[in-house]
Amino acid sequence: MCGLDVDAEDNFCRTCGAQLASPHLRTTGLRIIQPKSFALSGIFLLVLGTAVTVVTYLEGIIPIVALGLGCILLGVMTLFIPESTSFRAGRLATLSSLPSLTAIDALIKDLDIWPRGIYIPAKGFGAVPRVLLPLSDAPFAIPPGLARTSRVFVILGKNSNERGILLVPPGAEIVSALENCLQTDLSTIKLDDLEARLGFGLEILGISKRTVTVKVAERVATVQVGATSLVDLEEQLRAKAPRLVTQVGSPLISALAAVVSKASGKYVRIKDSTMDRSKLTVTLGMFADESEWN
Amino acid sequence: MELGLERIEIFLITYACLVVSTVFVLSYVSVTQIDVYVAALAIEYFVAILATSPHTPVETRRERVLGVMLMVVFGAIVIERVLALLK
Numbered sequence: 001m002c003g004l005d006v007d008a009e010d011n012f013c014r015t016c017g018a019q020l021a022s023p024h025l026r027t028t029g030l031r032i033i034q035p036k037s038f039a040l041s042g043i044f045l046l047v048l049g050t051a052v053t054v055v056t057y058l059e060g061i062i063p064i065v066a067l068g069l070g071c072i073l074l075g076v077m078t079l080f081i082p083e084s085t086s087f088r089a090g091r092l093a094t095l096s097s098l099p100s101l102t103a104i105d106a107l108i109k110d111l112d113i114w115p116r117g118i119y120i121p122a123k124g125f126g127a128v129p130r131v132l133l134p135l136s137d138a139p140f141a142i143p144p145g146l147a148r149t150s151r152v153f154v155i156l157g158k159n160s161n162e163r164g165i166l167l168v169p170p171g172a173e174i175v176s177a178l179e180n181c182l183q184t185d186l187s188t189i190k191l192d193d194l195e196a197r198l199g200f201g202l203e204i205l206g207i208s209k210r211t212v213t214v215k216v217a218e219r220v221a222t223v224q225v226g227a228t229s230l231v232d233l234e235e236q237l238r239a240k241a242p243r244l245v246t247q248v249g250s251p252l253i254s255a256l257a258a259v260v261s262k263a264s265g266k267y268v269r270i271k272d273s274t275m276d277r278s279k280l281t282v283t284l285g286m287f288a289d290e291s292e293w294n
Numbered sequence: 295m296e297l298g299l300e301r302i303e304i305f306l307i308t309y310a311c312l313v314v315s316t317v318f319v320l321s322y323v324s325v326t327q328i329d330v331y332v333a334a335l336a337i338e339y340f341v342a343i344l345a346t347s348p349h350t351p352v353e354t355r356r357e358r359v360l361g362v363m364l365m366v367v368f369g370a371i372v373i374e375r376v377l378a379l380l381k
Binding site for chain 1: 316331332
């Protein structure tokens with residue numbers, strides 16, 4: 001890695017694109033190796049239980065024989081445990097979406113786009129905010145109607161910086177599914193109600209276990225999602241597509257940004273996202289117009 | 295309180311606690327017959343399963359095998375005790 005151009009907030013070099021060790025990524029090894037560790041624990045309990053039972057039975061210590069039998073039972077039960085449902089779901093989600101997301105990451109790198117994406121608020125049931133990747137960080141006006149266009153490369157003014165790439169956010173389907181299961185247009189709900197609605201919706205979708213907190217200050221929103229089942233995808237993306245995670249967001253991060261954008265009616269930018277075990281914390285900047293961009 | 299545990303993990307912890315406490319209590323009251331312990335372990339297994347519902351429908355099939363085995367053992371102990379009373 002050349003290491004010539006590394007921004008304080010980045011985890012990759014802006015010149016060569018090589019990834020640094022991510023400061024925000026704490027591995028969840030326990031969950032990843034869960035099935036194997038369960039099997040090893042099961043065998044251990046089985047062997048220990050058998051040994052204790054046989055020895056203490058020969059010695060005639062009946063309570064310890066019972067303890068040994070309990071150990072054997074626990075070992076057998078532990079050996080019966082397959083990969084958990086959420087673990088399988090997370091892995092399937094990863095396998096199906098990782099290639100396309102890493103391709104977008106490569107596209108961002110090849111086009112040499114550095115600014116973070118801006119989520120443009122959308123209104124109406126089923127309408128998903130679009131994310132604009134501006135070619136430069138110099139502020140310019142973004143018309144709200146841009147969220148309805150199907151174009152990808154957009155020019156919004158005479159200046160060369162007033163252009164960008166308009167993408168459907170990686171979490172667009174999560175937002176649609178949320179609206180469908182809540183039967184609510186997210187642009188009509190108040191930010192005070194967002195925490196309860198989002199928690200309920202993510203639990204119904206099997207993404208989280210109703211451990212969602214949303215804190216909204218004047219221009220910053222912090223969203224925490226605990227016990228997410230998409231932890232596998234999140235970790236792999238942070239390792240393989242760091243630019244995408246930083247600039248546009250992973251599917252879950254981008255869904256949260258899109259939801260906040262739609263509910264607040266403001267433009268939203270991902271300021272920071274951290275993954276601690278299976279808890280995701282996303283800090284979002286909100287602004288009403290281009291004068292508040294930075 | 296969210297501990298981030300899967301249901302199966304809660305089941306295993308619950309059952310382990312039940313086993314240890316049962317052995318402690320029974321040995322404290324000087325029970326020395328092994329069949330009493332085994333019957334208690336079998337009952338606790340079903341109680342823990344019902345209380346925590348740890349398995350998905352696919353896993354339930356496997357769980358049934360163990361359940362049937364424990365039920366057979368428990369039934370044999372009960373029958374033996376009833377026959378002993380009848381003699």
